[in-house]
Amino acid sequence: MEIFKSANWITCALANEGSAIAFYRNLSFSGKVKMADLYVSAVGVYDLFINGKKIDENYMKPGFTSYKNRLQYQHFSVAEHLNGNAEIRIEAGAGWAVGHHMHQINGVSPKNLFSKEIAVIATLTGEYEDGRTFVFQTDGDWNARSTEVLFSDIYEGETVDFTKPVVEYGKAQITQIQTNLVAQIGEGVVENERLTPIAVITTPKGETVLDFGQNLTGVVEMVVKGKEGDKISFSCAEVLDKDGNFYNDNYRSAKNQMTYVVDGNLRTLKPKFSFQGFRYIRLDEKPEDFFEKLQSVCAIVLHTKMKRTGYFVCGNEKINQLYHNIIWGQKSNYLDIPTDCPQRDERLGWTGDAQVFCRTASYNFDVRNFFKKWLGDVRLEQTEDGEVLGVVPQLIDRKLFSTRISAGWGDCITIIPYELYRVYGDKSFLSENFDAMQKWVEYIRRTGDNEYLWLTGYHYGDWLAMDEGMEDSYVGATSNDLVASAFYAYSVELLVKAGKALGKDMREYEQLRQNIKKEFCAYFMPEGELLEEYPYTEKIPKGKKSGCDAVRKGLTQTAVTLILQFALYKDETQKTALAKKLDELIEANGGKMTTGFLGTPYLLHALTETGYVKRAYDVFFREDNPSWLYSVNHGATTMWEHWNGIKEDGSFWSTDMNSFNHYAYGAVGDWMYETVAGIKIKEGGEGFEKIYLAPHPDKRLGFVDCSIDSVKGKIESKWRYIDDGIKFEFNVPYGVDAEIRLPDGQSERVTGGNYTYFVKN
Numbered sequence: 143m144e145i146f147k148s149a150n151w152i153t154c155a156l157a158n159e160g161s162a163i164a165f166y167r168n169l170s171f172s173g174k175v176k177m178a179d180l181y182v183s184a185v186g187v188y189d190l191f192i193n194g195k196k197i198d199e200n201y202m203k204p205g206f207t208s209y210k211n212r213l214q215y216q217h218f219s220v221a222e223h224l225n226g227n228a229e230i231r232i233e234a235g236a237g238w239a240v241g242h243h244m245h246q247i248n249g250v251s252p253k254n255l256f257s258k259e260i261a262v263i264a265t266l267t268g269e270y271e272d273g274r275t276f277v278f279q280t281d282g283d284w285n286a287r288s289t290e291v292l293f294s295d296i297y298e299g300e301t302v303d304f305t306k307p308v309v310e311y312g313k314a315q316i317t318q319i320q321t322n323l324v325a326q327i328g329e330g331v332v333e334n335e336r337l338t339p340i341a342v343i344t345t346p347k348g349e350t351v352l353d354f355g356q357n358l359t360g361v362v363e364m365v366v367k368g369k370e371g372d373k374i375s376f377s378c379a380e381v382l383d384k385d386g387n388f389y390n391d392n393y394r395s396a397k398n399q400m401t402y403v404v405d406g407n408l409r410t411l412k413p414k415f416s417f418q419g420f421r422y423i424r425l426d427e428k429p430e431d432f433f434e435k436l437q438s439v440c441a442i443v444l445h446t447k448m449k450r451t452g453y454f455v456c457g458n459e460k461i462n463q464l465y466h467n468i469i470w471g472q473k474s475n476y477l478d479i480p481t482d483c484p485q486r487d488e489r490l491g492w493t494g495d496a497q498v499f500c501r502t503a504s505y506n507f508d509v510r511n512f513f514k515k516w517l518g519d520v521r522l523e524q525t526e527d528g529e530v531l532g533v534v535p536q537l538i539d540r541k542l543f544s545t546r547i548s549a550g551w552g553d554c555i556t557i558i559p560y561e562l563y564r565v566y567g568d569k570s571f572l573s574e575n576f577d578a579m580q581k582w583v584e585y586i587r588r589t590g591d592n593e594y595l596w597l598t599g600y601h602y603g604d605w606l607a608m609d610e611g612m613e614d615s616y617v618g619a620t621s622n623d624l625v626a627s628a629f630y631a632y633s634v635e636l637l638v639k640a641g642k643a644l645g646k647d648m649r650e651y652e653q654l655r656q657n658i659k660k661e662f663c664a665y666f667m668p669e670g671e672l673l674e675e676y677p678y679t680e681k682i683p684k685g686k687k688s689g690c691d692a693v694r695k696g697l698t699q700t701a702v703t704l705i706l707q708f709a710l711y712k713d714e715t716q717k718t719a720l721a722k723k724l725d726e727l728i729e730a731n732g733g734k735m736t737t738g739f740l741g742t743p744y745l746l747h748a749l750t751e752t753g754y755v756k757r758a759y760d761v762f763f764r765e766d767n768p769s770w771l772y773s774v775n776h777g778a779t780t781m782w783e784h785w786n787g788i789k790e791d792g793s794f795w796s797t798d799m800n801s802f803n804h805y806a807y808g809a810v811g812d813w814m815y816e817t818v819a820g821i822k823i824k825e826g827g828e829g830f831e832k833i834y835l836a837p838h839p840d841k842r843l844g845f846v847d848c849s850i851d852s853v854k855g856k857i858e859s860k861w862r863y864i865d866d867g868i869k870f871e872f873n874v875p876y877g878v879d880a881e882i883r884l885p886d887g888q889s890e891r892v893t894g895g896n897y898t899y900f901v902k903n
């Protein structure tokens with residue numbers, strides 16, 4: 143990278159492990175500075191100061207990427223800060239690049255393979271008003287000293303002591319970092335809002351707990367004027383247990399604890415190089431008169447800067463809360479990369495989670511830059527063989543922690559680019575990712591003996607599904623062979639569509655898709671019907687929660703849903719029979735779904751698209767476990783990882799796999815936009831150029847007001863039960879070709895304008 147051509151990476155071997163380091167250099171400027179550009183990056187996370195003043199408000203710079211392949215740098219225009227003498231200071235903590243990554247294995251945290259040391263790099267170029275120029279960069283003339291941050295880690299939290307004297311470490315040491323520096327892609331992580339506590343609780347155990355009223359991702363900020371040596375320490379939690387006591391065992395090994403020792407000055411206490419997922423904090427240690435010393439306290443909500451584009455409100459408060467939880471699930475988990483959850487010892491770019499939620503996410507917010515960045519890392523981490531990992535970016539030895547090459551996870555590389563193309567109409571998502579999509583498909587094609595089915599490997603399957611007898615395991619009962627082969631077919635289908643959109647000859651893959659379908663039908667539905675059970679082919683250790691010893695079923699809600707959604711039926715007759723089967727399976731299960739991570743996002747679509755609209759709504763409105771409203775009824779303010787994370791008796795379903803801020807099941811959001819409000823992009827109408835406005839009203843909702851601020855302008859769909867019928871109102875931007883379809887069969891092709899209809903009940 144030219145900008146850093148003569149700059150050196152610098153580190154400091156004397157600093158205590160885990161502590162943040164201040165790298166600094168005093169410079170003199172011999173005239174009025176007209177322009178100055180400062181470029182900075184770090185192995186770790188950093189803040190930039192000039193003469194003690196923090197230069198920008200972004201958090202967690204330089205961001206999380208596939209560090210071994212690329213590391214972002216940031217640009218700052220700093221002329222106004224450079225008068226006479228100026229101290230440039232870069233404070234850096236461990237962050238993702240040096241700190242903990244991934245959960246513990248047998249009580250030991252896996253080694254972060256990227257770096258053991260915090261390092262920074264910077265280049266300053268500028269021009270005086272008289273035309274003279276200057277260049278400075280990080281080199282052996284920079285110094286290092288300690289900061290008040292004695293320890294910081296993304297999982298663990300932060301320890302800060304304002305009373306400790308600063309230790310000068312002397313000259314920084316030049317070091318080598320193997321990576322490529324690239325300019326920042328996207329907007330970075332910013333403060334979005336501040337929430338003040340809604341209650342101070344004394345729990346039955348006598349703990350002092352602050353409740354922010356909303357599960358969120360961010361940091362707590364306290365402004366405190368203590369006396370020298372006062373210690374304030376707090377931990378984070380998402381929920382209280384059934385007795386009302388503080389509970390964070392579900393964070394597993396991630397401590398999420400902040401500890402501050404203050405001096406006599408007014409101090410703002412806030413983690414600099416860490417973030418937490420929480421609703422509650424427990425004051426673990428505090429001075430006697432803490433609340434008198436506390437001038438203010440709030441939770442700062444952090445996520446990648448994204449413009450909100452989707453809105454949905456209806457006449458049913460529980461559904462509104464569900465929608466709220468979907469939005470907050472996204473806010474909480476779009477912090478630089480799409481994470482599974484923001485609190486426990488993961489917070490990782492789980493590819494499956496990202497994939498299932500991507501469509502909903504792209505209606506809710508403008509996520510173009512967010513995914514442009516992350517998909518770049520997915521491509522960089524794809525192996526030569528075409529494998530797409532379970533977690534991206536990956537910083538540990540993936541053989542040690544088996545992030546599996548799994549169907550439904552690896553398919554993120556075909557599904558996400560195509561979804562983004564659908565919603566934004568931008569073909570660069572396809573052109574940038576086409577080779578990677580093809581490599582993934584070819585990888586599946588090569589594995590195992592059967593070119594047309596995926597019958598090998600070790601998959602996550604229909605993760606956390608609730609099939610009978612599997613409620614306590616992490617996996618569902620649906621045959622992984624079936625799930626994997628279905629996603630294989632879907633990935634090939636998307637590859638074909640992508641290729642065609644790019645003007646490529648896709649005949650080979652069209653043929654492949656047909657062969658897969660034929661083989662799929664013959665293998666999984668030999669007599670035209672799904673079998674009850676399939677042979678169990680995975681060779682993995684048996685384990686209670688892994689469900690590996692369980693029978694693999696064919697006739698499950700997820701199996702039928704995937705076959706319907708990926709069009710893997712022989713003909714229309716079989717499709718009709720399968721749709722009926724799906725309805726019967728739900729009926730036989732007392733009207734409830736059983737689906738997990740892979741089946742759930744498609745379930746209501748499969749029902750509505752085959753005419754079972756009422757059934758879809760009935761499932762949508764259910765309140766017992768498993769259902770979307772179960773968590774709402776149990777006080778959720780974000781989406782839960784497990785359908786019944788908190789059981790009816792108030793106990794927790796598990797300690798290990800029990801996040802209360804996992805967006806995956808929030809994927810139902812796209813059904814709300816597309817079916818309930820009826821705003822749906824037509825095949826061939828990418829970027830909202832051609833859409834349906836085909837709402838499916840249901841009395842239980844009363845009314846719906848929905849809008850998507852699309853790349854073509856704001857599309858609105860509203861309906862309301864009034865008197866003896868339903869009033870529909872649509873707003874269609876110019877340039878959008880909309881086909882309005884109403885429940886009574888009326889249909890009209892419109893563009894640009896407001897349209898109102900009334901349909902009698």
Ligand code: BGC
Nearest residue numbers: 482483488492494495602605
């Ligand atoms: C994560 C998931 C992820 C899964 C793989 C979990 O630990 O939290 O959301 O997709 O592992 O199945």
